[in-house]
Amino acid sequence: MRVVLLRHTPEPEVTIAAAARISTSPLPTRHLMEKEGQEEAARLIDRLINAGHMSPLEHSSFTLSLEGISRVTSHQLVRHRLASFTQRSQRYVRMSEPKFVTPPTLSATPELRARFEKGARASFDLYIELVEAGVAEEDARYLLPSAMETEVVMTMNARELITASGLRLCPRAQWEIVSLFEGIKAEVARVAPTIGKHLRPKCYKLGYCDEFKSCGLFPTLKEMTKTV
Amino acid sequence: MRVVLLRHTPEPEVTIAAAARISTSPLPTRHLMEKEGQEEAARLIDRLINAGHMSPLEHSSFTLSLEGISRVTSHQLVRHRLASFTQRSQRYVRMSEPKFVTPPTLSATPELRARFEKGARASFDLYIELVEAGVAEEDARYLLPSAMETEVVMTMNARELITASGLRLCPRAQWEIVSLFEGIKAEVARVAPTIGKHLRPKCYKLGYCDEFKSCGLFPTLKEMTKTV
Amino acid sequence: MRVVLLRHTPEPEVTIAAAARISTSPLPTRHLMEKEGQEEAARLIDRLINAGHMSPLEHSSFTLSLEGISRVTSHQLVRHRLASFTQRSQRYVRMSEPKFVTPPTLSATPELRARFEKGARASFDLYIELVEAGVAEEDARYLLPSAMETEVVMTMNARELITASGLRLCPRAQWEIVSLFEGIKAEVARVAPTIGKHLRPKCYKLGYCDEFKSCGLFPTLKEMTKTV
Amino acid sequence: MRVVLLRHTPEPEVTIAAAARISTSPLPTRHLMEKEGQEEAARLIDRLINAGHMSPLEHSSFTLSLEGISRVTSHQLVRHRLASFTQRSQRYVRMSEPKFVTPPTLSATPELRARFEKGARASFDLYIELVEAGVAEEDARYLLPSAMETEVVMTMNARELITASGLRLCPRAQWEIVSLFEGIKAEVARVAPTIGKHLRPKCYKLGYCDEFKSCGLFPTLKEMTKTV
Known part of the structure; x- marks a missing residue:
């Protein structure tokens, strides 16, 4: 898997x-933007996120190439509806090299890994045979x-990156999509450290775990209230 | 594949x-709704769609169960972002019965079909073996x-059903998703015949084919203008 | 102001x-729907909302007519993007009767109310004069x-009704939109009592206030942690 | 009115x-992006738009400040749901300077203009009186x-800019929103000439007028077919 930040709104924070300030300032945004410093911006963004005032975070977006993810993960990923995706098509592009994503629980045991790879390879070989037979x-x-590996180009704004990371970095999510969002977080943090910091499991913002059962990172709301 | 209409807005047309009439009438919608007849509704909907005034068509929605579609098709389907989906999870539900969707180009030739089914079956057997080994x-x-077959519950409003059918009933689309939208069209048409009628390839509304190359149903705009 | 529920998905809860159960059940949704009882449905919906698993709540939607709201409120309302709106047009419908929404802070003081009404009336009279002069x-x-009063027909699903009510029933919101969502809550609760119950300020779900300053209903997260 | 492009995805075309090419190319997008030239990009974008393959156009977005628009226009504008808006709040910002948008049909006739301005000014003065009385x-x-003038910061991607301009640059739209989108088109065209060129009334793409009645720019589909 390889995650590369291709493009982003310049000076995203x-x-x-500056966009957030317009709602309570009489100055035009173009002046607010010239005056805005990176440090004050970071402080304001922290306050906006903590208060759940998320809409100004939609004004910066990030375009990433997500290479070498399985179709298990691309199928989960495109369920995020507030994002834009372009995916390599299996309808038109003939697979020449059989590249697979192997789950760590399988790759950890040589015998299981061998059976998995042999099975995946056999499917791929049959695919090639069928294509050569004219299918x-x-x-x-x-x-x-x-x-099977695929590649997706994804554009997502900072607000949706925070929401999606809240779900996908939760230890309840599947290992591959967790790993994908760790890659996304690292790339975004390079150019937008404050936003990058907020790409984390939703319990950090909530202050507790709202899942049916906690992984231990935070107590549930019931457990937290009990302690008090 | 089986498509079943589970629920829909009562009297969808x-x-x-009645909602559409509010923009130009001083009467409250609740009165407009009581007075509205099915025939006048059908005529107004035809005019709205022909003029591209689509927003009132969002006020009626349809909930369908889509059973026995492949994950090829569910992956394409969930790309429609103006809809709601709940899908059977492969994370939690153990597959007990290996049910596959076989493309017609394969099922038409006994020899190809046999190879396809044998390959799919072998993958499934290995899946069961791995699960039994503790994976x-x-x-x-x-x-x-x-x-592999999956099931999706989908809710979509009439506007998005028309947009999605415009793309998915185009002969350019893949046979399985065409077949899925034919099933959706039949179910919707039972309770909303005017809307059902407009679930068809986009060229019917456009008056020409806007794809790179026409399938022959309608000429391209260039071809149409040339004739004139 | 008058809020009327015009249409809704039958048996919304x-x-x-039933849609929610499909993700972990091998049964088709149409069977799940036949078997589902109102009481078990209510219990499941409570659990889904508490755990933040909101997507199945998109499968039921509600169409309401919102009569006699000001354009202050309609402008705020249409900022909710996951909803469908049709609004009476001021471009085409000539206002014959000057109906205004008067803020309670003004209507409480006879002298302020008189000035407000005289001013609003004067603007309306000038509007009529200009129209009669051919404008x-x-x-x-x-x-x-x-x-000026307007009317909006709005369709919103249960998930977005909960999100929007979380913001609009917060005492921080303006009195008119609070009042509008109280009317919406009453209408929805008639046919979907469990969903109706969850139409309330967001702090009830959060367990604390996440605004910059609490109204007193719930402590902020900082205050809550301090107590412990 | 003043429209200023504040930020945009670098090298938007x-x-x-490059994102579009991924669906049919085996190369990773980061390589496609390095190799892509402005001229080939322009040609591909023309072909995508003509064929209605609009989704890759979501990968570039534009953030604009829209200053000095009336609340008539801001209310229409925020109906576009595939965009992000931050608006100056009338709840918190006290208006000190009465700035109004005057319709050209009024400003053209000195006598009408005077009545309009006097009326608007009287409303504003009463607003100030009420605020000073403690309201x-x-x-x-x-x-x-x-x-009354307001300011909005808007972020919209190229796909939605084309859809919105198709409606808002139509001569059927109201003069102020037409003028706003002419300003947007000019700003976008400076940095993305191909996209800018496609910001125009929808009839240019359709090849005919689909409104109930044509303004004369293009014939309706019925009229066009008749000619043939």
């Missing part, structure tokens, strides 16, 4: 802060395992 | 027409082919 | 619960005060 | 083109005319 790529791919 | 369902499923 | 309604209305 | 800004503003 200054942009958000269209879009139909032969029905055989391909979900482990 | 009357609802849309979590969510990891073992990386081996499962895209042909 | 059973619909949501188009769409231009003359630039003079109309924000207090 | 190259970004869109909260958020309530006193109910008297303010829709002509």
Whole structure:
């Protein structure tokens, strides 16, 4: 898996802060933007996020290439509706190299890993055979395992990155999508450290775990109230 | 594949027409709704769609169960962002019965079909073996082919049903999603015949084909203008 | 102001619960829906909301007519993007009766009320004069005060009703939109009591106030942690 | 009115083109992006738009400050749901300078203009009186005319800019929002000439007028077919 930040709104944190200030300032945003410093912007963004005033965070967006993720993960990922996705098509692009994502629980045990890889490889070989027998790529791919690698270009704004990370970095999420969002967080943090810091499991913002059962990171609300 | 309409806004066409009339009438919508007849509603909806005034069509929505579709198709389907989806999870539900969607180009040739089914079955058997060896369902499923059947509950309003059908009933779309939207059209048409009629390839509304190359149903705009 | 529930998904809570069960059940939704009882549905919906698993709540939607709200409030209302709105147009419908929304802080003092009403009335009279002098309604209305009444038909699903009510029933919100959402809550609760119950300020779900300063209903997270 | 482009995705057209290419290319997007030239990007974007393949156009977005628009126009503008808005609040910011938008049909006739300005000014003066008598800004503003100027910061991606301009640059739209989108088009065209070119009434893309009645720019589909 490889996550690369391709493009982003220039000065993403200054942009958000200056836009936020307009609602209570009589100055035009273009002046607010010139005056805004990175440090004050960071402080304001912290306050906005803590108070749940998230809408100004939509003014900065990030375009990332997500390479080498499985179709298990791309299928989960595109459920986020407040984002834009372009995905490599299995309808038109013939797979030449069989690249698979192997779950760590399998790769940890040589024997399991071998069976997994042999099975995945056999499916791929049959895919190639069918294509060579004249079956269209879009139909032969029905055989391909979900482990097959794909690539997605994703554009997401800072608000949705925080919401999505809140869910996808939760230890309840599946290992591959957790790992994907760790990659996203690292890339975003390079250019927007305050936003990057807030890409974390939702319990950090909530102050407790709202899942049916806590992983231990934070107590549930019931457990927290009990302690008091 | 089986498509079943589970729920829908009562009197979906009357609802849309009465809501549409509010923008130019001084009467309250509750009176407009009582007075609205099915026939006048149908006529108004035709005019709204032809003029591209689509927003009133959002006031009626349809909840459908889509059973026995492949994960190829569910992955395409959830790209529609103006809809609500709940999907059977492969993370938690253990597959007991290997049900696959077989593309018609394969099922038409006994020999190809046999190879496809044998390959899909082998992947499934390995999935079961891995699960029985203690691998979590969510990891073992990386081996499962895209042909595996899934079920989705989908709620979509009439406007988005028209937009999505415009794309998915186009002969350019893949056979399985075409077939899915034919099922959706049949179910919606039972209770909302005017809307059902407008669930068709986008070229019917456009008056020409805007794809790179026409399938022959309608000429492209260039071809149409040339004739004149 | 008058809020009327015009239409809703039949059996809205059973619909949501049955859709939610599909993710972990091998049964088709149509069977789940037949078996689902109102009481079990209510219990499941409570658990879903408490755990923040909100997506199944999108499968039931509610269409309401909102009559006699000011344009101050309609302007705030249409900022909710996960909803569908049709509004009476001031471009085409000539206002014949000057109906205004008067803020309670003004109507409480006879002298202030008289000045407010005289001012609003004067603007309206000038609007009529300009229209009679041949100015188009769409231009003359630039003079109309924000207090002018309008009507909106709104369709919103249960998930967004909960999110929007969390913000709009907060004592921080303006009195008119609070009053509007109280009317919406009463109407929804008639047919969906569990969902109706969850239409309340966001602090009830959070367990604390996340605004910059609490109104006293709940302590802030900082205050709550301090007590411990 | 003043429209200023504050921020945009760097190299907006190259970004869109490289993202679009991924669906049919085996190369990773980061390589596609390095290789992409402005001219080939422009050609591809033209082809995508003509074929209605709009989703890659979501990968570039534009943040604009829209100063000095009336609340008539801001109310229309925020109906676009695929965009992000931050607006100066009349709840908290006290209006000190009465700035109004005057419709050209009024400003063209000195006598009408005088009556309009006198009326608007009288409303504003009463607003100030009420505020000075202790009425909260958020309530006193109910008297303010829709002509009052406001400022909005808007972020919209290229796809939605094309859709919104298709509607808002149509001669059927109201003069002020037409003028606003002409300003937006000019600003976007400076940094993204191909996208800027496609910000125009929807009839240019359709090839005909789909409104109930044509303004004369293009014939309706019925009229066009008749000619043939």
